[in-house]
Amino acid sequence: MDKWSQVTLNDVAREAGVSSATASRALNGTTRVRADLRERVLAAAERLAYTPNAHAQALARASSQAVGVICHDVSDPYFAGISGGVMRAAAEHDLHVIMGSTFRDPARELSYVSMMRGQRVRAILLTGSGFEDRAWQGAMREELARCAAAGTRIAAVSRHRGLRVDSVLPENRAGAAALARALLGLGHRDFAVLTGPPAITTVVDRLAGFQEALADAGVRIAPDQIVEGAFSRDGGHRAASELIARGLRATCVFASTDIMAVGALAAFRGHGLSVPGDVSLAGFDDIPVIGDLTPPLTTVALPLEEIGRRVMALALRPATAGRSRVERVPGTVVLRASTSAPAVRPLRERSPRPLTETPG
Amino acid sequence: MDKWSQVTLNDVAREAGVSSATASRALNGTTRVRADLRERVLAAAERLAYTPNAHAQALARASSQAVGVICHDVSDPYFAGISGGVMRAAAEHDLHVIMGSTFRDPARELSYVSMMRGQRVRAILLTGSGFEDRAWQGAMREELARCAAAGTRIAAVSRHRGLRVDSVLPENRAGAAALARALLGLGHRDFAVLTGPPAITTVVDRLAGFQEALADAGVRIAPDQIVEGAFSRDGGHRAASELIARGLRATCVFASTDIMAVGALAAFRGHGLSVPGDVSLAGFDDIPVIGDLTPPLTTVALPLEEIGRRVMALALRPATAGRSRVERVPGTVVLRASTSAPAVRPLRERSPRPLTETPG
DNA sequence: TGTTGACCGGAAAGCGCTGTCAGAAAGCGC
DNA sequence: GCGCTTTCTGACAGCGCTTTCCGGTCAACA
Numbered sequence: 067m068d069k070w071s072q073v074t075l076n077d078v079a080r081e082a083g084v085s086s087a088t089a090s091r092a093l094n095g096t097t098r099v100r101a102d103l104r105e106r107v108l109a110a111a112e113r114l115a116y117t118p119n120a121h122a123q124a125l126a127r128a129s130s131q132a133v134g135v136i137c138h139d140v141s142d143p144y145f146a147g148i149s150g151g152v153m154r155a156a157a158e159h160d161l162h163v164i165m166g167s168t169f170r171d172p173a174r175e176l177s178y179v180s181m182m183r184g185q186r187v188r189a190i191l192l193t194g195s196g197f198e199d200r201a202w203q204g205a206m207r208e209e210l211a212r213c214a215a216a217g218t219r220i221a222a223v224s225r226h227r228g229l230r231v232d233s234v235l236p237e238n239r240a241g242a243a244a245l246a247r248a249l250l251g252l253g254h255r256d257f258a259v260l261t262g263p264p265a266i267t268t269v270v271d272r273l274a275g276f277q278e279a280l281a282d283a284g285v286r287i288a289p290d291q292i293v294e295g296a297f298s299r300d301g302g303h304r305a306a307s308e309l310i311a312r313g314l315r316a317t318c319v320f321a322s323t324d325i326m327a328v329g330a331l332a333a334f335r336g337h338g339l340s341v342p343g344d345v346s347l348a349g350f351d352d353i354p355v356i357g358d359l360t361p362p363l364t365t366v367a368l369p370l371e372e373i374g375r376r377v378m379a380l381a382l383r384p385a386t387a388g389r390s391r392v393e394r395v396p397g398t399v400v401l402r403a404s405t406s407a408p409a410v411r412p413l414r415e416r417s418p419r420p421l422t423e424t425p426g
Numbered sequence: 427m428d429k430w431s432q433v434t435l436n437d438v439a440r441e442a443g444v445s446s447a448t449a450s451r452a453l454n455g456t457t458r459v460r461a462d463l464r465e466r467v468l469a470a471a472e473r474l475a476y477t478p479n480a481h482a483q484a485l486a487r488a489s490s491q492a493v494g495v496i497c498h499d500v501s502d503p504y505f506a507g508i509s510g511g512v513m514r515a516a517a518e519h520d521l522h523v524i525m526g527s528t529f530r531d532p533a534r535e536l537s538y539v540s541m542m543r544g545q546r547v548r549a550i551l552l553t554g555s556g557f558e559d560r561a562w563q564g565a566m567r568e569e570l571a572r573c574a575a576a577g578t579r580i581a582a583v584s585r586h587r588g589l590r591v592d593s594v595l596p597e598n599r600a601g602a603a604a605l606a607r608a609l610l611g612l613g614h615r616d617f618a619v620l621t622g623p624p625a626i627t628t629v630v631d632r633l634a635g636f637q638e639a640l641a642d643a644g645v646r647i648a649p650d651q652i653v654e655g656a657f658s659r660d661g662g663h664r665a666a667s668e669l670i671a672r673g674l675r676a677t678c679v680f681a682s683t684d685i686m687a688v689g690a691l692a693a694f695r696g697h698g699l700s701v702p703g704d705v706s707l708a709g710f711d712d713i714p715v716i717g718d719l720t721p722p723l724t725t726v727a728l729p730l731e732e733i734g735r736r737v738m739a740l741a742l743r744p745a746t747a748g749r750s751r752v753e754r755v756p757g758t759v760v761l762r763a764s765t766s767a768p769a770v771r772p773l774r775e776r777s778p779r780p781l782t783e784t785p786g
Numbered sequence: 787t788g789t790t791g792a793c794c795g796g797a798a799a800g801c802g803c804t805g806t807c808a809g810a811a812a813g814c815g816c
Numbered sequence: 817g818c819g820c821t822t823t824c825t826g827a828c829a830g831c832g833c834t835t836t837c838c839g840g841t842c843a844a845c846a
Contacts, residue, residue, distance in 0.1 A: 085826045117544040121484040122802035125831045141510030150501030153527040165525040167513040184477040360720030445796045482832035485801045
């Protein structure tokens, strides 16, 4: 009974007294069908509440109406923002999306791609960052080559080293650099960074951009002031606590992600440090709520929904031979109250080395 | 070239020197296959990077490995939380999910269901609230009946009036009531509520529960102190501003959603009102970050990820004849610093009617 | 050695749809 | 009314896979 209870095109055709071919044509409008027959078919379909079997259609047409979207974590606000754009774009193009959440497991990302290839999706959107892992990149490259051979488009958000895919590239490096310059401009010379998992390209880029801009100003971050943590509120909390445990000597802390910054803010508070009084704090992404914290967080704003929309647009554009297309999306430094000129009085925890700037 | 470049089961069979039937059996392990043949098939599949065409499989098996998930807004933290649980559960069961975001358009919800029926998904998860609209409910009921006839399971989060679906039911009413009692306990007698769109069952339930508990204590909310707004940060901001414009006479404001509460907090601040000094503020859901605001928001905590996991479990359990299954998920009142005893001095904006409680 | 049964592999029939192809019907000019 | 073109329609062959069904092999047993 399971398989027989579905209304098929044949049922509609019989009900309308035409062949299934005609019914198909009437429903899809691929060829002209005599008006009265079309009416009969449409009426029959309506009466029987016919819904075409998408699998049969996909099989016969050798293509589907689906796109695959792979992200690192659906419940992360960063992806939630991107997904919003992706879903809106999908709806506009009458596509349905198959969603995969890898929870930052590269192996799972790979298996999702192959699963989606099995689904013969029109396109696969890689909305997570790439992974800095040679072996993985190799495997992924093979997998994507198979997709390309099958005509499945690939588009990505973020840098995917060695993958040569069309992508929407948030300017993580430049954004972090701009942020660094803004913070230097506030008078800071002693920085700490809370980074994410080092295998993720976005993390690498943000850290690199930040350090480069500092280096240009002759400022270096002490290795022990760079702490690694998970991309989560609690990851940020732990990283900040670790930083404090190591001895916070910075006047300004950059968390590579807003969510981490939220955790860091809580940790600083918990340790009796005021932000920005004792230490300035900045994040990256400009996820919602971040501007409603006290103090509102300085960050680098990324137009998440637009990124989602654009990566979909990229995926829908036909493949070009040769070079892959790259659309850069700049980040905007948003200075809010969580950053200010460095405190005059050195922190207890900060080692008493001379401040080089004139205090604010 | 588009359609020919995919490796098919036949290719694998030929490569392995067996029939496609044997190849299928070897790959799926449905029947015993001589060990050496199975090896050859597996090796061939590996060599050719064979991925079965999911559409052909679904067609032949008359069932797919997909479940459909329909939510109101993917980028809303509430759904992001639920989706997290859903995606994890899906991964555990080797299912892939087709995601639909209705952006709170009932018509779109309907069309997603029918689309997913076309996809012959195993189950459809309705993770958004129901709509209080007779016509819509009728249409939805028909649609769901068709799903049931086709063996597609349906499971929902929240109340869906007149739909009789298995569901995970956050106790919105009881939770809001418990919150109300807690606030009464703090000494409040004058309340205001920022509600969401009145067509949404969750909104109705939260408001009803809140009002009931107040009524039990002989407290009534003045009609002009109930303001409707969109389910978003800005919706909350606007609603709170409107409330202030009308003349805020309450000592305590309940926003039916945490995100709205965030906006409300900002609005109060913007108007020079301190929370909880001038007015206490509470939300509902306990979305992330909410506890990291200043002050941390009082709310009713819902185990979002668990809700997601459970609705999936419900969807995977075979249908029972007769009554629909309902799993209630209690909300936990989390009192944080955004609520306190009412201020002694009456607000400028508050009309000077006598406070009935002893302050403090 | 003949017979029975267990076990396995291959041929083939679909699953529900689309698209080709050939033929029927209809329209047209003469 | 005839032959021609132009539309339309139905039969049918797949799409790639699963799953019966059937026949062949081989071990076991009489």
